[in-house]
Structures are given as structure tokens and as C-alpha cells.
Amino acid sequence: MTRLTLSKALNEGLRKAMEDDPKVLIMGEDVGKLGGVFRVTDGLQKDFGEARVVDTPLAESGIVGTAIGLALRGYRPVCEIQFDGFVFPAFDQITTQLAKMRYRSLGNLILPVVIRIPCGGGIGAVEHHSESPEALFTHTGGLRVVACGDPADAYAMIQLAIKSDDPVIFFEPKRRYWDRAEVDTAGGLAEALPLNRARTVISGTDATLLCYGPMVRTAAAAAAAAAEEGRSVEVIDLRSLSPLDTETIFESVRRTGRCVVAHEAPVTGGLGAEIAARVTEECFYNLEAPVLRVGGFSTPYPPSRLEEHYIPDLDRVLDTVDRTFGY
Amino acid sequence: MAVKDAGRAASADSPRTGGQPESAEFIQLLTPEGERVEHPDYPLEISAEEIRGLYRDLVLVRRIDFEAIALQRQGELGIWASLLGQEAAQIGSGRALEPTDMAFPTYREHGVAWCRGLDPTKLLELFRGVSNGGWDPSAHSFHLYTIVIGSQTLHATGYAMGIQRDGAVGGDDGEAVIAYFGDGATSQGDVNEAFIWASVTNAPIVFFCQNNQWAISEPLERQSRVPLYLRAQGFGFPGVRVDGNDVLACLAVTRKAMQAARDGQGPMMIEAFTYRMGAHTTTDDPTRYRLAAELETWKLKDPIERVKAYLVRNELADESFFTALDGEAAELGARVRKSCLEMPDPSPLALFANVYAEPNALVEAERDQYAAYLESFEEAAR
Numbered sequence: 001m002t003r004l005t006l007s008k009a010l011n012e013g014l015r016k017a018m019e020d021d022p023k024v025l026i027m028g029e030d031v032g033k034l035g036g037v038f039r040v041t042d043g044l045q046k047d048f049g050e051a052r053v054v055d056t057p058l059a060e061s062g063i064v065g066t067a068i069g070l071a072l073r074g075y076r077p078v079c080e081i082q083f084d085g086f087v088f089p090a091f092d093q094i095t096t097q098l099a100k101m102r103y104r105s106l107g108n109l110i111l112p113v114v115i116r117i118p119c120g121g122g123i124g125a126v127e128h129h130s131e132s133p134e135a136l137f138t139h140t141g142g143l144r145v146v147a148c149g150d151p152a153d154a155y156a157m158i159q160l161a162i163k164s165d166d167p168v169i170f171f172e173p174k175r176r177y178w179d180r181a182e183v184d185t186a187g188g189l190a191e192a193l194p195l196n197r198a199r200t201v202i203s204g205t206d207a208t209l210l211c212y213g214p215m216v217r218t219a220a221a222a223a224a225a226a227a228e229e230g231r232s233v234e235v236i237d238l239r240s241l242s243p244l245d246t247e248t249i250f251e252s253v254r255r256t257g258r259c260v261v262a263h264e265a266p267v268t269g270g271l272g273a274e275i276a277a278r279v280t281e282e283c284f285y286n287l288e289a290p291v292l293r294v295g296g297f298s299t300p301y302p303p304s305r306l307e308e309h310y311i312p313d314l315d316r317v318l319d320t321v322d323r324t325f326g327y
Numbered sequence: 328m329a330v331k332d333a334g335r336a337a338s339a340d341s342p343r344t345g346g347q348p349e350s351a352e353f354i355q356l357l358t359p360e361g362e363r364v365e366h367p368d369y370p371l372e373i374s375a376e377e378i379r380g381l382y383r384d385l386v387l388v389r390r391i392d393f394e395a396i397a398l399q400r401q402g403e404l405g406i407w408a409s410l411l412g413q414e415a416a417q418i419g420s421g422r423a424l425e426p427t428d429m430a431f432p433t434y435r436e437h438g439v440a441w442c443r444g445l446d447p448t449k450l451l452e453l454f455r456g457v458s459n460g461g462w463d464p465s466a467h468s469f470h471l472y473t474i475v476i477g478s479q480t481l482h483a484t485g486y487a488m489g490i491q492r493d494g495a496v497g498g499d500d501g502e503a504v505i506a507y508f509g510d511g512a513t514s515q516g517d518v519n520e521a522f523i524w525a526s527v528t529n530a531p532i533v534f535f536c537q538n539n540q541w542a543i544s545e546p547l548e549r550q551s552r553v554p555l556y557l558r559a560q561g562f563g564f565p566g567v568r569v570d571g572n573d574v575l576a577c578l579a580v581t582r583k584a585m586q587a588a589r590d591g592q593g594p595m596m597i598e599a600f601t602y603r604m605g606a607h608t609t610t611d612d613p614t615r616y617r618l619a620a621e622l623e624t625w626k627l628k629d630p631i632e633r634v635k636a637y638l639v640r641n642e643l644a645d646e647s648f649f650t651a652l653d654g655e656a657a658e659l660g661a662r663v664r665k666s667c668l669e670m671p672d673p674s675p676l677a678l679f680a681n682v683y684a685e686p687n688a689l690v691e692a693e694r695d696q697y698a699a700y701l702e703s704f705e706e707a708a709r
Contacts, residue, residue: 025492051492057527062481062520069485072470075492077485093517096475097482104459104471107681141690142682165684196688243689 001184007177009151010040010116012185013158014078018048024162025070027054027063028080028116037082038118038177060090067113068098076162078114085128087117091136098167099142110165114158119147120214120264121311122175124304131301132213132265137169138242138274145242146195147171149216151181153199153239156192164195171241173214198245200252204234207258207324210249210275212238215262215312222317233321241271249275250282257288258324262317267295289327294320353568353600356575359628361636369579375643381574382634382644383652384418388438389631390656391447394663395437395454399609403667404454408435412572412604415630416537418442419577420599423585424505426468431483431506434472435537439507443469447659448666457670477515480506480534484521487530487588496531501589503531505581511542513558514550522562522596529593533584534559536596537571539603544616559596571601572630602628675701 004012018024026041026048032055035042045053056063060081067077081087087094094115102109121130137145144166148154154172161168193199201216202223211219216237223233234252238244253259259279261272272293279291294312302310312320354366392410399407410417417438424430424442432439437450445467452458453472460471473479483506495502512518513536525532538555540547551558559566569580577599584595602625606613613622638644679694 057520057523059516059520059523061517062524065478065481065517065520066485066488066524069482069487070489070492071485072464072482073486073489073493075489089516092475093478093481097473097478100459101471102684103681104461105464105681106458106461107684108461108463108465110684144683144687243687246688 001182003180004151004155004183005177006148006151006154006173006179007038007040009155009183010148010158010172011042011044012183013155014041014044015047016185017078017159017162018044018052021076021162023074023076025052025054025075025077026080027056027067027077029056029058029063029082031055031080036080038174040116040172041080060086060088061093064090064093064098064113064115068093068101068111071111071113072109076112076114078116078162081115081117083129084117084119084131084133087115087133090115094137094143094167094169095140099140102166103142111167112162112165113167114161114170115168116158116170116172118174118177119171120173120175121301121304121307122214124307126304127301130304130307132263132296134169134171134241135265135270138271143167143169143242144195144240145169145171146240147173147213148239149173149176149211149213149237151179152183153193153237155183155185156189157195157239159189160192160195163189168195171213176214176217179217193239196240196243196245198239198248199237200234200248201237202233202235204232204256206232206256207260207321208234208236208249208252208256209260209262209317209321210236210238211262212241214264218312218314218317219262221314222321225314225318226321231321231325244275244278246278246282249279253279253283254286257286259283259287259291260317260320260324261291261293261295262312262320263295264311265296266298267293268298270295289324292320292324353570354576354580355570355573356579357573357633357637359572359633361633361640363637366576366579369576369583371575371579373575373578378575378634378638379644379648381418381422381578382631382638383655384422384438384441385414385574385631385634386652386656387659388414388418388441390660391437391441391663394660395451396605396609398451398664398667399454404451404609405456406608406610407454408608409603409605410435410437412602412625412630413537413539414438415574416571416577416599416601419574420505420535420581420597423578423581424468425585427500427502428585429468429470429483429486429502429504431470431479431486431504432472433476433479433507433509433512434474435509436472436507440469443467445469447663448670451663451667452670455667455670457673477508477512477518477521480508480512480518480521481524484524484530484532487525487532488528490531491528496589497591501531501591503533503585503588505533505535505585507535507537509542510536510538510540510547510550510555511545512536513555522559522594525594526563529591531588531591532594533581533588534594534596535581536598537601538598539601541603541607541613541617543607543611546617554598556596556598564594564596566596566598568598568600571599572628572633574630574634601630
């Protein structure tokens with residue numbers, strides 16, 4: 001076990017993937033000598049060369065479009081989109097090409113492309129650097145969408161994403177890049193939780209709190225605070241946003257009878273809405289209260305001096321948990 | 328590889344009228360009247376048999392196109408994008424490729440598909456709505472048709488970057504990529520990004536632009552005020568304009584550009600100056616936006632007639648050759664028609680197949696639910 005930041009854990013995971021498979025490439029803006037603006041690719045170009053760690057021109061559609069071509073040639077490109085708000089120039093290539101090409105080929109092609117996106121706010125950034133666009137991708141058939149929440153998971157998840165023969169949108173919680181935790185870099189992937197499974201972070205009996213990415217730590221803290229008030233809140237890190245691990249979600253909610261979904265993204269049309277609909281349909285007779293959501297507002301992401309009001313913090317999550325007990 | 332006349336049309340003393348001057352030079356090896364002419368940069372040694380082969384290709388792909396339009400008119404295809412008028416650009420460039428080269432088409436490259444050995448029936452599947460493509464690109468070194476304008480140029484460039492990483496460039500067994508697109512696509516960001524990527528990586532790729540003068544109803548003046556081939560220079564690689572209705576010129580120019588790419592000399596752009604003689608697709612009505620006289624002018628430059636004139640004038644093909652080819656074309660048309668009419672619809676549950684390579688619980692659950700729903704009707708009928 002080694003104590004690593006989430007950023008370093010991703011770095012080690014990428015390094016391991018590149019060592020294991022010479023077809024793995026890294027492509028993006030400033031991923032070479034600089035090591036990426038969050039240093040996730042630090043040192044990789046030095047060790048694997050410029051043909052495998054590629055500083056690309058500054059055009060996101062080009063990054064994803066050429067990654068598709070490299071995948072068609074048998075490579076496994078890992079693209080870095082520098083910030084969430086810059087993925088939109090690549091949105092066309094991701095949704096009209098990457099997501100659909102296997103389907104279009106009647107299964108003749110695989111598209112093992114990973115698109116890493118640092119997401120969410122909380123770092124005092126300027127506009128377009130704090131977005132949570134995951135629902136735009138979970139709405140698109142043909143993509144897998146995942147979000148890592150802590151260093152140990154990040155290390156395994158990035159390797160599992162690269163091994164997947166399907167395109168994976170890989171969200172990284174940028175305000176958690178500097179969180180530290182023990183990571184088992186010696187452990188093999190065989191023991192790792194599969195990429196499509198949710199993970200119970202804290203077991204509980206009174207309510208289920210679903211979260212992912214940057215909200216995992218907040219949700220765990222909220223559950224700890226709730227425990228002091230005598231409420232046992234189960235925290236589940238969804239990890240896979242598409243497809244959702246509904247089995248784990250339903251099992252928990254049937255047991256607890258209450259469900260809250262927390263995410264940074266706006267609640268309108270967000271993943272919480274999807275989960276609420278599915279939980280209502282499958283766990284209707286077990287529910288003691290409607291499924292509640294806590295998340296960003298239906299506004300653009302605000303200037304950073306206001307972001308503490310926008311991002312659901314411990315108190316807002318707790319408030320929502322409290323409300324679910326009010327029915 | 329020289330950029331002939333580069334900059335001429337954009338020089339200070341040119342009138343800034345936009346669009347493409349009629350007089351802009353292009354590389355031509357066979358005139359519309361069927362006279363063989365030489366070009367110093369593009370010598371072409373070609374046997375009579377090879378020219379007869381090209382003529383056969385031209386005639387047969389026009390026949391496929393004719394049949395497909397008829398099938399659409401009869402309600403058998405949802406839509407068809409006709410290649411009428413662009414046969415020489417497609418056959419010339421398509422026959423310049425080696426089996427190991429990779430082609431990335433738009434949705435109109437039926438002639439290139441023919442050269443890559445793809446059964447025309449596979450094309451009809453797409454336009455009939457039976458599949459969204461569905462052939463194995465690696466089996467024919469011919470990627471799936473791409474409908475979003477220009478997207479495939481980036482895929483082609485990435486593929487060419489893969490060739491570089493495989494070390495399959497610069498040697499005897501060099502490989503290269505050809506990316507097809509049209510005049511309208513040159514306005515797309517993706518095409519310009521592909522030019523940049525190919526340029527800075529020196530990728531083994533040829534950008535083959537069929538300038539057919541029209542992007543549905545928009546004339547070239549809406550896309551560019553410089554001749555398209557001159558764009559290449561600004562990106563740092565050569566561009567040439569070829570008579571796109573001259574199959575020999577398209578063959579020679581593409582052959583040379585592909586060989587240069589295979590040899591490691593990097594990208595090149597070819598602008599095949601041609602004309603879309605039909606509608607954009609069968610849903611379109613060109614009489615709303617262009618004059619009949621324009622079409623008449625281009626009919627005189629027909630890509631097939633000039634080859635026939637050359638063969639006849641030089642006594643390289645006799646009447647029996649043309650009669651036999653007519654028979655072959657009729658047979659091909661009948662086969663295409665028959666296979667279209669016999670094409671089964673996919674089963675309803677096929678719509679859930681091949682979304683993902685790996686098991687996906689969500690899609691599988693929806694498939695099972697829909698299967699049960701369909702089954703409920705059958706049970707009710709029992």
C-alpha cells in the first residue's frame with residue numbers, strides 16, 4: 001500500500017496500463033512535458049516517448065476524432081480533455097461518431113477510447129472550468145460513463161476503463177485531485193471491483209445516499225454527521241453512471257426505504273432524475289418518502305465567489321436527508 | 328511535389344470576386360473530346376486493357392447508381408445519394424489505391440466502394456434502412472460511410488497516425504490513407520483540424536476533395552473565395568487541382584500522392600474539379616437553385632463519354648466490347664435490384680445488438696422487456 005493523491009493514483013494507473021499494453025496512448029493538450037495541468041500524466045512522456053504520450057494541437061474535436069482513427073488501427077487512446085467546459089467542441093465526435101461506430105458496423109469494430117475529463121467546481125476557477133456535464137453523456141447510447149471518487153478507486157478504474165473495448169467517458173473530480181489515501185498499487189485488477197458496479201462506502205439502515213465523483217467525500221461526511229444524530233445513512237458511490245448498477249441501488253433502497261441522490265450537476269434533467277424514476281418504479285412499495293435530489297441549480301455555473309452556494313455541501317446534503325425523514 | 332500555380336488566384340492583381348475562376352488550371356490527361364494529353368509532372372503509362380478496365384468501372388458504377396435511384400423512386404430505398412458525374416474522380420482515385428491502403432468515404436463514394444470490392448448490395452442496406460452500414464471495414468480497407476460532413480477526415484488522420492506508429496511508412500511495404508470529402512466539407516472545423524493534425528504529424532494521408540460545385544443548394548462561393556486546393560498551402564502541405572471528370576488524371580495524381588504518403592513525404596490535398604450532375608440526394612430538387620444551362624455545359628465534359636471517344640478513336644475497343652459491357656451492366660443492375668427487393672428486414676431485437684462490445688445490463692434489460700412485450704401480442708393471438 002502506498003499513500004497517494006488522487007492525481008498521482010491516476011498517474012500510476014496510466015503508467016501501469018501503458019506498461020501492460022504497448023497499444024495504449026495518451027493524447028491531449030499539455031500532457032507531455034508539463035504532465036497535464038493537473039499533473040495526471042506527469043513523467044509519462046519522458047518514460048514512454050512522444051509517440052505514445054502526444055501533445056496535440058489545441059482542438060478537442062481533433063483530439064477525439066484522431067483518437068477514433070487510432071482506435072480503428074488497433075490502438076487504445078486515452079484522451080485528456082483539459083477541463084469539463086472544453087469537451088463541447090468534441091461533443092459531436094463523441095456522440096455522433098465514437099458512441100455509434102460499433103453499432104453502425106454491426107459489431108465489426110471496437111472503439112476502445114477513454115476520454116478523461118476533470119469535472120466539477122470548487123477550485124475557484126474562471127468560467128467553463130467547473131462544469132458537470134455527465135448527463136449529456138449518460139443520455140447517449142453506446143458510451144460508458146464512469147466517475148472516480150477516491151485515490152484507491154481511481155487507480156483501478158482508469159486501468160479498467162482502458163481495458164474496456166467500449167468507449168468510456170471518465171470523469172475525475174478535480175477538487176479531489178489532492179485528496180490522499182492508501183492505494184494498493186501491487187494488487188492486480190482481478191481483485192478490483194468491476195467498472196460497472198457501485199460501491200457501498202458506508203453501510204446504513206435508515207436512508208440511502210447515492211453520490212459519485214466529488215460528492216463521495218461530502219456524502220461520507222454527511223453520513224458521519226447524521227450518525228451523530230442517531231441516523232444510519234448508507235452511502236453508495238455509483239462509480240458507473242452508464243450503465244447504472246441498479247441492482248445495488250434497489251437492494252439498498254428496499255432495505256432503507258429512503259433515497260437521496262446528490263450530485264454537483266444541475267438537478268433538472270440530471271442523473272438524479274433518472275435514478276428517482278427508476279427507484280420509484282422498482283422500489284415503490286418500500287419507499288417511505290419520495291426520492292429527493294440535492295445538486296446544482298438550473299443556472300449556469302456561477303462565478304467562483306458564489307460556488308459554495310451552488311455546490312451541495314455537507315449541510316445541504318444533510319438538510320435533504322432530514323427532509324426525507326419528514327414524510 | 329510542387330504546388331503548381333500556388334498563390335496565383337490569390338495574388339494582389341486578381342479580381343476578388345470569390346469562388347473559383349473558370350480558367351484556373353488543372354491537371355488533365357484526357358480532354359472532354361477524348362484526346363490524350365501529357366502533363367510533365369504526371370506521366371502515365373497505361374495499357375489499352377487497363378483503360379478498358381477503367382471504362383468498365385465507370386459504366387458499371389453509373390449503372391448501380393441508376394438502379395438505386397430507380398429503387399428509391401419506387402419506394403424501395405429511403406433515400407439515395409447519386410454519384411452521377413463524379414464517376415471518374417471516384418474510379419480514378421479508387422483504382423490508385425493498393426489493397427493495404429485505407430479509404431475513409433463520405434456517403435457518396437459508391438465508385439470507391441466498387442474499387443474496394445464491396446458488394447453494392449451493402450450500400451443499399453444503408454439507404455434502405457436495413458443497417459447503418461454494417462460491412463467489415465478491415466475486410467475491404469474501406470471504412471463505413473460517414474454522414475456527418477467531414478467527421479471522417481479526422482478518423483482518417485488518426486488512422487494514418489497509427490500507420491506511423493506501426494512503422495508502416497517509408498519502406499517497401501508502406502501504407503497510406505485516403506480521406507474523401509466534398510467542397511462543402513471544407514468549411515467544417517473537423518476538416519481544418521484534420522489538415523492541421525496531418526500537417527504537424529506528417530501523416531501518410533491524401534485528402535481527396537471532390538469539388539462537385541454544390542453543397543445541396545449552396546454554390547462553392549458560399550464556402551470559399553479561394554480555389555480549394557490552395558487551402559493546403561496554408562496548412563503546410565501541397566495541394567493540386569485535377570480534372571475530376573478525367574479518370575486518367577485522377578488515377579495518375581492520386582497514385583503519385585499516395586506513393587509519396589507511403590514513402591513518408593506526408594499529406595497532400597487533391598481537389599478533383601467535377602460536377603454533381605444529379606440532385607444532392609433523391610430528396611432534393613436542383614431546379615430550384617441552379618440553371619439547366621449549367622448542367623448542359625457539364626454534360627459536354629462527361630467523365631464516361633470521353634473515355635469511350637478515346638477508345639473508339641484509337642480503335643482500342645470494338646463494338647463487341649461495348650455490347651458485352653452493356654450486357655454486363657444490365658445484368659448487374661438486375662442483380663442489384665433483385666438483392667434489394669429480397670433484402671429481409673432485421674428482426675426487431677436486432678436494434679439492441681452491438682451497442683456495446685461488453686455486456687451492458689441496461690440495454691439487455693430493455694431488450695428483454697421489449698421481447699416480452701412483443702411476445703405478449705403473439706400470446707394474445709394464440
